Amino acid sequence: MVTNNHVVEGAQQVEVILTNGEHIDAEVLGADALTDLAVLRIPSEQITTVAELGSSEEITVGDTAIAIGNPLGTEFAGSVTQGIISGLDRAVDIDLNSDGQPDWTTNVIQTDAAINPGNSGGALINSKGQLIGINSMKIAQATVEGIGFAIPISDAEPVIEQLETDGEVVRPFMGISAVDLSTVPARHVQETLKLDESVENGIVVAKVQANSPAENAGLQQYDVITKVNDTAISSMLDLKTYLYRETKIGDEVTVTFYRDGNIQTATMTLDEQENL
Numbered sequence: 001m002v003t004n005n006h007v008v009e010g011a012q013q014v015e016v017i018l019t020n021g022e023h024i025d026a027e028v029l030g031a032d033a034l035t036d037l038a039v040l041r042i043p044s045e046q047i048t049t050v051a052e053l054g055s056s057e058e059i060t061v062g063d064t065a066i067a068i069g070n071p072l073g074t075e076f077a078g079s080v081t082q083g084i085i086s087g088l089d090r091a092v093d094i095d096l097n098s099d100g101q102p103d104w105t106t107n108v109i110q111t112d113a114a115i116n117p118g119n120s121g122g123a124l125i126n127s128k129g130q131l132i133g134i135n136s137m138k139i140a141q142a143t144v145e146g147i148g149f150a151i152p153i154s155d156a157e158p159v160i161e162q163l164e165t166d167g168e169v170v171r172p173f174m175g176i177s178a179v180d181l182s183t184v185p186a187r188h189v190q191e192t193l194k195l196d197e198s199v200e201n202g203i204v205v206a207k208v209q210a211n212s213p214a215e216n217a218g219l220q221q222y223d224v225i226t227k228v229n230d231t232a233i234s235s236m237l238d239l240k241t242y243l244y245r246e247t248k249i250g251d252e253v254t255v256t257f258y259r260d261g262n263i264q265t266a267t268m269t270l271d272e273q274e275n276l
Contacts, residue, residue, distance in 0.1 A: 067119060
């Protein structure tokens with residue numbers, strides 16, 4: 001069974017309520033905060049049918065969208081609301097550590113099918129009854145009406161498979177912490193980093209993790225990274241997005257950076273991300 005990570009996060013015990021009202025203990029096989037997905041397991045003899053997966057890559061704006069869930073809790077369990085696909089490839093920033101900076105950008109399906117508190121983890125299906133998304137969030141403002149979001153099933157499938165088999169999603173990393181160059185005072189850009197005005201974007205290395213790919217490649221504190229391979233990097237979000245979506249563990253990448261005002265490159269082999 002698939003639901004949202006925020007539905008089960010921090011729970012000591014998870015219980016599933018079947019359509020016949022029976023309560024069954026569930027085991028969390030794995031969860032991933034970045035994609036807000038979790039996989040649960042219950043005894044197979046309790047399952048008589050499974051959802052047919054559709055393709056979120058084949059849907060278009062205006063297609064019928066049907067949301068299934070438990071708005072406001074079990075009292076309204078199994079509620080169904082209907083709308084349309086309002087938008088595709090919407091980008092929603094996710095701040096996991098509440099520091100005011102996005103840690104990840106999630107691509108979601110936008111729908112006007114009513115999604116209320118309690119709908120999280122429910123199915124978004126098409127007119128054929130095929131699963132095209134997993135309801136995840138809505139914009140809850142008094143001035144906003146009918147803007148809900150679902151994780152596209154085509155994006156969710158590989159994450160679900162990793163959670164089911166490995167219990168976690170393993171991602172590549174370089175082994176640095178950094179700040180956006182745009183946040184560094186102009187005086188430090190000139191005096192500490194020794195950059196001229198032509199360098200406008202990048203990330204400034206604050207710390208290099210011991211025995212990491214970055215250390216092995218020779219990166220140092222105050223290096224200003226501007227590119228990974230041919231992709232421009234202007235924020236830590238840019239770096240995470242490129243690494244997590246375009247590379248895998250063991251890949252060799254070329255990092256372009258400035259040190260004391262001089263442009264350099266380094267090659268590193270990406271290792272396994274240990275912690276988010």
